[in-house]
Amino acid sequence: MRSQPEMEREEWTMTDYRVVAPLFIYLALVYLMAFYSNRVLSRTGNFLEEYFIGSRGMGGFVLAMTLVATYTSASSFVGGPGVAYKMGLGWILLAMIQLPAAWLTLGVLGKKFAIVARRINAVTINDILHERYRSRAVVIFGSLSLLVFFIAAMVAQFIGGARLFEGVTGLSYNTGLIIFAVTVIIYTTIGGFRAVALTDAVQGCVMMVGTFALLLGIIKIGGGVSNIVTDLKAIDPALVTPFGPKDFISRPFILSFWILVCFGVIGLPHTAVRCFGYRDSRSMHMAIVLGTVVVGFLMLGMHLCGAFGRAIIPDLTVGDRIMPALILKVLPPYMAGVFLAGPLAAIMSTIDSQLILASATIVKDLYLNYINPGAGKKGNETSRIHRLSFWTTAIVGIIVFAASFNPPDLIVWINLFAFGGMQAAFLWPLVLGLYWKGANAAGALASMTGGVASYFYLVIYVKRLWGMHVIVPTLLIALVLFLIFSIATEEPEDDVIRIFWGE
């Protein structure tokens, strides 16, 4: 009986309709957009282009939001602020390395990427590799590594989402997982890329509102910025330096993040595919500006919440629990629900884009290229492609969903390699393929296989090289392999050069 008041305090959120209601309103909105997209889909003349790339119709606002939402995932909302809680302002410095991500991905792949993609009617990243390198091995290796890394990454995102849901609403992990996963799978399956991009745009806005509200609440409760900074200094002066406690954030370490989360991001397939999905060059210009503002705001805001949170709730041992704890402490229940939608949105928007691209890879890159090349060309076969695409999306989603209930060790293990592994596989084949005439299939294949293999090796056996994250040596090895093998073998065919350089 003694603990009764405490228990009540723990339980006020438990299925509290004030927390859960905004969440369900939000989920309802997501379903509405999926039905809208499905109606567009049913009227379209080119099913594959509409379902997998939204007929390249994204305007600037949607493009910016979907790019940012895809890019910010569970780690930006839970893991990152959790580390900022322990490391202080130095970890925000690290997070701000991501500021150029929007202008770099859109700018470096650039308009050339968009023009070439239209010439060859590309729908997936592997479509580009297929036309550029004309090699079965490159496309199959690219497709398989994309599928393996995506599935592992999606499972990890589902787990993160369900845990967060559990932590804030008090509903069980499995309930959270079911509500959450069923929503993502349904809207992605029925709405395709258009639904993914539209829901991403809403999710981006939700993330902004949530971040703003939480940060404001924290600064108010902490008695202003000066007070909070003074409190942090009292806890540990290292929290307000760029180096963190015990000089954890060493310079080689933080500098290697310029490769991992800034330049290397150009090679992530699910962000790259957005770089040819926009409507016109004006959309791209607007998205560069808007995307930069939104990425900067979210990264700064979320990590600042985590770092300042140390002054509000100083005694947590597990950093990951700081965000749910702050939400409950700082925000009124209605706002808590809106905020909870923020990280869930971040997670859903990463999963949906990986899910639709995984499905596109299976249908377009593997099935239509190699298993049944004739399908879809004849009029009477198109409805088979429709059904196949829907089912592929749904089945990949269900596999990931099932794996999240009791995640196999193998998947958890592979996820450690997913982010860097995708960069090792795709960064050079995309960038050099666009800008270097000498790039050929032998170079691409050597770079992709050698890059992925050396990344696995380095992560497992070396961990850090001279204080740097091993993505740095990995991308160097992949680059050198690409150059050596391309120079040693024949140049690409004239036809390839015409498509990628000619009029």
Next chain:
Amino acid sequence: MMRIRKGILLQDPRFAIANREALYTLVLAFLYFAWWYLTAYGLGSSPVEEYSYIAGFPSWFFLSCIAGFIVFSILALLMVVFLFRDMPLEKPAGDGKGRMDHD
């Protein structure tokens, strides 16, 4: 065997503009890196007792993370307004796969 000489291949003029714009974004990223590095480590390496403060934040943090964010958002805007060109992205009509007709 070198089969394609520069003179024979007519380059799409849009690609020249696109290449230049890609270069601008890289330059902007390097400028941001310089700003980020110099403000953070230039001001943040001194002992904590000697820190100065702007708006309650340590100066190194305010300049690198907050001012850097604002300044480079504005620079990104100026870049697309003054250096980027509008261009059609579509393939020319009648050219099914973007290849030359006499192929």
